[in-house]
Amino acid sequence: MSCTEKRGFTIPRDEVLWALPETDEQVEALQDLLNNTEVILWQPVVVENIQKGREVHFYVRASNINSIKAQLRQLTIQHKVLLGDVQGIIEKQTANDTVNARGSSSYYENYHSMKEIYRWMDTVVQVHSDLLQKIYIGSSYEKRPLYVLKAIHVRERDRTMTTLLEHFDFYIMPVINVDGYEYTWSHPSNRLWRKSRSSHGNSKCIGTDMNRNFDAHWCGPGASHSECQEIYCGPYPESEPEVKAVARFVRDHKDTIKAYITMHSYSQLVLFPYSYTMNKSKDHEELIDYTSTALNMLKLLLEEQSPVVLDILKRYESLAQKAAKAIKRTTWKTYRSGAGAQTIYLAPGGSDDWAYDLGIKYSFTFELRDTGTYGFLLPPREIKPTCLEALSAVKEIAQHVLQNL
Numbered sequence: 001m002s003c004t005e006k007r008g009f010t011i012p013r014d015e016v017l018w019a020l021p022e023t024d025e026q027v028e029a030l031q032d033l034l035n036n037t038e039v040i041l042w043q044p045v046v047v048e049n050i051q052k053g054r055e056v057h058f059y060v061r062a063s064n065i066n067s068i069k070a071q072l073r074q075l076t077i078q079h080k081v082l083l084g085d086v087q088g089i090i091e092k093q094t095a096n097d098t099v100n101a102r103g104s105s106s107y108y109e110n111y112h113s114m115k116e117i118y119r120w121m122d123t124v125v126q127v128h129s130d131l132l133q134k135i136y137i138g139s140s141y142e143k144r145p146l147y148v149l150k151a152i153h154v155r156e157r158d159r160t161m162t163t164l165l166e167h168f169d170f171y172i173m174p175v176i177n178v179d180g181y182e183y184t185w186s187h188p189s190n191r192l193w194r195k196s197r198s199s200h201g202n203s204k205c206i207g208t209d210m211n212r213n214f215d216a217h218w219c220g221p222g223a224s225h226s227e228c229q230e231i232y233c234g235p236y237p238e239s240e241p242e243v244k245a246v247a248r249f250v251r252d253h254k255d256t257i258k259a260y261i262t263m264h265s266y267s268q269l270v271l272f273p274y275s276y277t278m279n280k281s282k283d284h285e286e287l288i289d290y291t292s293t294a295l296n297m298l299k300l301l302l303e304e305q306s307p308v309v310l311d312i313l314k315r316y317e318s319l320a321q322k323a324a325k326a327i328k329r330t331t332w333k334t335y336r337s338g339a340g341a342q343t344i345y346l347a348p349g350g351s352d353d354w355a356y357d358l359g360i361k362y363s364f365t366f367e368l369r370d371t372g373t374y375g376f377l378l379p380p381r382e383i384k385p386t387c388l389e390a391l392s393a394v395k396e397i398a399q400h401v402l403q404n405l
Contacts, residue, residue, distance in 0.1 A: 012062035016042065016083040016375065019056045019072060027052050029075045037064060040192055042375050043267070045230055049345045057082060057372050059192060082372065089377050090191045096380075097185075108387075110380050114144070114182040117174055121147055135171075138245025141198040142179045146245050148172065164398045168258070176242050177210055192376055196242065200235050203227035208234035211264075211347070213243045214354035217276035222346030233349050243351075250355060258401045259362035260355040261394060266375050267344070268335045269367040270320045270327075270393060273356040275340030276348035283361055288318040288338060319400050320364065323393035330392040331385050333369070340365065362401055366390055 021027040031047040040059040041047065050056055060068055072079045083089065096110040102123055112120070125134045133150040140146060151170040175181050179197035184190060195207025205228035212223040215237035219225060223233040238244040250257060272288065273281045281287070320337035327335050340347060356363040369378055369386045378386070 012065065013084060013088065014060065014062050014086040015065055015081050016057060016059050016086060016377075017068070017072075017079055018082045018372065019058070019077050019079040020054075021050065021052055021056070021077055024052060026075060026077050030056065030077055033068070033071055033075070034058060037068060039064070039068070041230070043372065044345060045194075046224075055372060057375055059086065083374065083377060086377070087188075090188055093377065093380060094185060094188060094191070109383050111383075113185040114175065114178055118145075121149065121174070125149070135249075137249045138241060140179045140242050141196060141240065142182075144178045144182070146173075146176070146178065146242060148249065149174070160395055160399065164395065164402065167402055168398060171253075173246070176246060178242070180207065194230055195232065196240050198234075198240055200227060200239065205232075208232050208240050209349075210240055210243050211262075211351060212349035213238065213240050214247065214349050214351050216350060216354035216357055217348040220276055220346070220348035222276070222341075223348050231347075237349070246351065247354070250358065250360075254358050254360065257355075257360050258405070259364075259397055260352065260360045261364045261366060261397065262351050263366045263368060263390060265368045265378065266370055266372070267367040268333060268369060268371050269343060269365075270323045270335050270337040271340040271343055271352070271365040271367065272320055272337075273339065273353045273363055275350045275365075276346065276353050278341050278346070280339065281356065284339065286319060287362075288320050319362070319397060322400065323364070323396045326392040326396040327389040331389045333385075333389055335366075335389075335393075362397060364397065366393065 019030060021030045027050055031050055034041065034047050034050075034056075038061060042057040042059060043055065044050060069079070093111050094113075097113050097116050100107040100110065102120055121134060125132045131151065131153055133152060135148045135150055136145055137148055138146045149172045151165065151172065153165055177196055180193050180195060183197055184193045187193075193207075195209050197206055198208055199206055200208070209223070209231050212219070212231050212233040218237040219233035222231070224231045226232060234240055238247055250260070318337065324335040324337045327333055336343065340350070340352070350365070352363045352365045368390060369382055374382075
């Protein structure tokens with residue numbers, strides 16, 4: 001057990017555990033155990049998605065650690081501690097909110113509260129008023145403003161970015177779930193809060209999973225009508241004012257928006273539609289696989305070494321794979337690519353599927369670092385490389401869009 005010494009007492013600390021069920025019986029036993037214990041599932045997000053041979057990560061309060069470990073041993077389920085002293089990690093991550101000046105490079109290597117992010121947006125738009133605009137798109141359930149930053153032109157040394165910014169405007173929304181994020185800072189014991197902070201009906205449970213609340217096969221398999229579930233879809237599509245504001249903004253600009261990218265954590269994935277169905281989207285081949293034509297061309301290429309065929313083949317290379325390769329070139333990190341439902345699990349009501357069905361062909365979800373070593377508590381030292389690799393993937397997608405306008 002992870003412990004901390006304080007004033008002569010040994011205080012047990014919360015932990016994140018890793019488990020690996022290797023039989024159908026172990027899957028069922030682990031589902032029962034986690035269903036009947038107060039844990040927070042990190043991966044997958046609900047017990048129904050636990051599968052044989054796939055890692056399960058879950059957060060356990062100190063008071064339950066000994067009991068859960070004993071039951072895992074009894075069930076002979078492989079397990080280990082991923083993170084000990086979770087409170088200590090959280091305290092360190094939230095300690096440097098305003099320590100560094102906003103203009104310093106170190107400022108971007110720490111996590112910041114919602115209040116500080118608002119201040120940063122005001123400052124950066126004021127200092128770079130010729131390059132950036134701040135657009136108000138609505139307010140949250142708790143009446144916090146929702147802003148999108150528009151990059152209208154940026155003086156870049158990077159030739160690729162200069163070219164892209166000559167052709168495209170970039171709209172960036174730093175945080176959608178502003179209430180939930182602020183709650184994680186003002187209530188450190190709930191630093192891992194996932195949902196919004198809305199209240200619907202007479203339920204004692206708070207919040208809706210915003211990525212189950214868009215009007216894309218809303219509340220189908222992979223979402224829940226139960227207010228107390230982490231994947232609660234809300235009472236109806238766009239019930240959350242934050243989701244409604246984003247959807248309205250995207251709908252208003254849908255004729256000019258060429259790509260939509262949403263960034264989450266964690267798992268190191270580049271996902272594309274669909275997440276609400278196992279069926280392939282009509283653009284599946286361009287977004288991920290080589291078409292049968294491309295495979296035939298590859299065979300021909302191997303036989304004839306034709307440079308013309310090689311050039312044609314390159315055009316068939318999946319965009320998601322190209323984005324993942326761009327990341328690999330940048331930081332050597334491996335990101336898997338694929339359709340959401342086929343790569344991880346069914347998840348209806350997501351913004352990427354909704355944007356795709358609206359007509360935005362190039363719609364992606366990035367699941368950023370890492371694959372589970374730190375999970376949702378990624379160390380601040382990994383912020384910068386994560387940003388660099390995400391930007392490299394964004395640039396790859398934007399260049400593809402530019403070439404295929």
